[in-house]
Amino acid sequence: MAPIGDNVVVSNMKLERMLSMKGGNGEASYVNNSQAQGLHAQSMLHLLRETLDGVQLNPAADIPFVVADLGCSCGTNTINMIDVIIKHMTKRYEAMSYNPPEFSAFFSDLPSNDFNTLFQLLPPYGGSSMEECLASDGHRSYFAAGVPGSFYRRLFPAKSVDVFYSAFSLHWLSQVPDIVLDKRSAAYNKGRIFIHGANECTANAYRNQFQTDLAMFLRSRSIEMKRGGSMFLVCLGRTSVDPTDQGGAGLLFGTHFQDAWDDLVQEGLITSEKRDNFNIPVFAPSLHDFKEVVEANGSFIINKLEVFRGGSPLVVSHPDDTAEIGHALANSCRSISGVLVDAHIGGQLSDVLFSHVESRATSQAKELLEKLQFFHIVASLSLA
Template identity: 50%
Template sequence: MQAQDVKNVFSMKGGQGESSYLKNSKAQLRDLQMMLNALEETLDKITIPPRGPGKLLLTAADLGCSCGRSSLVVADAIVQHMTNKLCRGKHVDAAAADPEFCFYFSDLPSNDFNTLFSLLPPHAASSGDGSGRRYFAGAVPGSFHDRLFPERSIDVFTSTFSLHWLSQVPDEVTDTRSPAYNKGKVFVQGSSEETGAAFRRQFQSDMARFLRCRAAELKPGGAMFLVFVGRPSSASPTDLGRSFNLLGAMFEESWCDLVDEGLIDGGSMDSFNIPSYAATLEEFREAVDADGSFAVNRLEHVMGSRLAVDDDPHDRRAVGRRVANNQRSIFGPLVEAHVGRALTDELFARMERRAEELSNELVDEMGVHYIVCSLSLV
């Protein structure tokens, strides 16, 4: 899948249905709540700009906002913390103590911005009683691997659960003549060493572009708060840990079912790959050091929470349904663009049955390694 294809079709599953990202991102929201202290530390690193005429305006942008509630939690946390910081700091004049905020929600044009904005409460200025949203909101469609904002226009960037997504599947991974050709697989986990190296190079290239763009767009004294899927330093690029290996195996075996049953040809599976890479702390720091525009304030691994099952976690059918819906909320749009809605239904129905069989193991094992990072522009 080339870069333009990713931009055109990739998104978390929109709407508010059973397999939508909105209904299947509770674990991410729970994990984010654990990380808000790191966001607040990042905000404390921001240099408050000199105030011109009128109120102080602070600008923030969330990159890869998707259509769940996490981005809204981030926006509220930024407004609350920066308001408190200004009130108790040296910026105590009336204009600085009552700043205005502009928050940009950015994702690929294929993102369901309508669902996201339907979750926004009315702005405080129009609510009548002063309650409600305390920031002006805007959508910025585009890839975070490219420029999105004017130079020196943003005080703080955030990106949660997004930077492991690549701009494209590496060319050599889909080239039948290449040693990195990922035949019979759709993920990097469990693939060959050559495939892992190709994904690593793509990550390095994408991260260099990401950092270069953000360095141009941040105001002097600006900062970034980043959370994305990572892997332990001791693991190879093709080993993402027990939970991802389990999920990847179920996903690929479900594809193989469709091939074996004659519902799809093997070439359709061989030509499909997920554009994602889980870096190590060292790989990410290498990219930051190579760019040279940022100081690292915090860089650490955080283990995410377990699978969020609303019903009894020992109910095999409930676990199977939750796992299948969760995976469809993330990968479903890519699969549908490749094989259509009917075959996508078949694929995730088979994945649901496999998840039922492995329900106990999935509930125990399904945790995600995250990289949590705070960067300041130097």
């Protein structure tokens, strides 16, 4: 854990080396707080299958079919989606009377991702042949490997991947824009830890960073994808044309989470400068923000691009229990941003911060359930 005085968020390299969803199996871990993401992914399966139907089949069974999940994190969601992809492609091969090839699945995320927890969740490989794998309940029918690294750079050999899948990851930026943390800049995000409700200069700095990152992402994938392959991308999105209105992401990070940081300042636990040096590196794009980059890149054809209503990020058993809602929001927020918070202010103050998040969310529980809705940008792309 970094000392309290060390601002890790400013440094691009440090951010890349330590950013991850909260690992392990604890109460605030991503494993135990990603049910909503799983439900949202399930609701988009028809769109994913449409993308898979466009993948070109190779009748030569001696060439492996390769799937890569970019930003896989460490829960069961990524395993479930890889299963969906491989089972769907197997059925397509069989429908064409082709022998299904061997399948490889690459789980990719930043080096700090909890790959150990992820691979402990993987079922064992099913057998010595594809037929044995498919006949083995509770077993996987693919070879698995982890690929640590940023998806804003090259990760795979050229023309090696048939299907790229990435869900709930591309809204994470490679860095907080430098000018957002520069007191001399008009984009300095003074008094805030996110861009929701910030000034236009700050929001545009985040937007520019998102589009720069997405361009790098597309450039790398255009080299790595096999001809005839497809890519299915899902990231947080917004319906407003105003980038300072970050929708569900804004309500998650720009209200109770923001207020909790202000509480620490008012209680004298941190300085206002310490708060201002922490910014969440997330940007929810509009359709236009996304489409502009894809078209400028020119390597991909847009088969589908739409805003999809995912629903609430909170999964609770008792919607009338305000304490449960407050606890769920605090855990959800901590599972996503806790690693960054711990590194910036230390574990003890992090406990205090998320305690404030929980109490504030509990007092506004009814409003949270009604208004906290996530929208996603869903894109299906193939090589031009």
